[in-house]
Amino acid sequence: MTEVKISIEDLQSANPDKKLKVVHIVGQLDESNVDEKIQEIYKSLEANPQNLNLIFDLENLEYMNSKSIGYLTDIYGKVTETGGKVVIAKARPNIADILQVVGLTQLVSLYDSIDSAKTALAS
Amino acid sequence: MDNENQETKITITLPTSAYFVSGIRDFTLNMVKNTTNFEERWAYRFQSVIDELCNNAIEYGSSKDSEIKVTFIFKTDDYLKIIVEDTGTGKNKITAADLQKLFDERHTPGYVFTGIRGRGLVKIVGEWSDELKFEDRPEGGLKISIKKYLKDARKKDAGISQPNPQSITLNV
Numbered sequence: 001m002t003e004v005k006i007s008i009e010d011l012q013s014a015n016p017d018k019k020l021k022v023v024h025i026v027g028q029l030d031e032s033n034v035d036e037k038i039q040e041i042y043k044s045l046e047a048n049p050q051n052l053n054l055i056f057d058l059e060n061l062e063y064m065n066s067k068s069i070g071y072l073t074d075i076y077g078k079v080t081e082t083g084g085k086v087v088i089a090k091a092r093p094n095i096a097d098i099l100q101v102v103g104l105t106q107l108v109s110l111y112d113s114i115d116s117a118k119t120a121l122a123s
Numbered sequence: 124m125d126n127e128n129q130e131t132k133i134t135i136t137l138p139t140s141a142y143f144v145s146g147i148r149d150f151t152l153n154m155v156k157n158t159t160n161f162e163e164r165w166a167y168r169f170q171s172v173i174d175e176l177c178n179n180a181i182e183y184g185s186s187k188d189s190e191i192k193v194t195f196i197f198k199t200d201d202y203l204k205i206i207v208e209d210t211g212t213g214k215n216k217i218t219a220a221d222l223q224k225l226f227d228e229r230h231t232p233g234y235v236f237t238g239i240r241g242r243g244l245v246k247i248v249g250e251w252s253d254e255l256k257f258e259d260r261p262e263g264g265l266k267i268s269i270k271k272y273l274k275d276a277r278k279k280d281a282g283i284s285q286p287n288p289q290s291i292t293l294n295v
């Protein structure tokens with residue numbers, strides 16, 4: 001199985017009505033690991049069913065396949081249906097490129113830093 | 124160097140397991156970076172193309188105790204061709220014509236992908252290749268070929284869009 005580590009961090013939200021979490025993904029998300037590892041994010045969604053803002057920190061994500069993007073799209077749908085927002089921060093050029101070609105960037109905005117992503121979510 | 128104009132062919136056979144695909148991705152990245160003149164972003168793009176084709180072949184085309192075959196053919200300043208072949212022993216027996224039909228249905232403007240799966244072949248392989256060809260292998264299974272030209276102008280010069288009754292070709 002390819003190495004990937006997903007950790008979820010609570011951040012102080014500028015909006016008291018919303019919870020803010022950062023999902024850090026380190027390594028490579030591919031066919032050998034994505035079905036298992038992505039469940040950590042779904043568990044967090046189940047624990048926070050309403051008004052959750054999510055930042056995906058992809059600074060150390062080296063590779064993602066189309067199924068990983070399918071999961072991100074599904075997570076985007078679940079979060080936005082329940083009043084939350086999803087953004088992506090610090091994606092590497094190859095990751096931004098694949099997100100763009102698959103069309104996810106039409107739904108989810110990309111930011112250069114966690115701070116700029118937080119600012120966008122606060123607006 | 125004289126051999127820069129020669130066609131180089133590399134064939135790799137893999138067991139039917141997603142475990143081995145990361146190695147093919149690494150090989151693709153380094154091979155494109157070090158032996159072709161494609162920009163670096165294309166090394167990453169071909170890495171994704173090979174990953175999607177291999178995953179489809181492993182999940183649908185070849186049974187667990189079988190194998191898939193990956194072939195790279197390139198001329199340094201001209202093109203890269205990638206071929207992935209399965210044995211047709213997998214869980215989803217599909218003909219080249221049916222796969223072409225599926226691809227065409229999903230490759231229409233406004234098509235909405237609703238599930239987790241299905242984006243790889245159309246949105247990654249389709250968008251990042253100049254030619255995409257689906258063929259039935261005589262011995263069973265599918266052979267999927269993509270070709271990307273280093274310079275877009277070569278595509279026109281090569282006259283690729285000529286119809287070929289022996290195969291199904293999509294110029295994207």
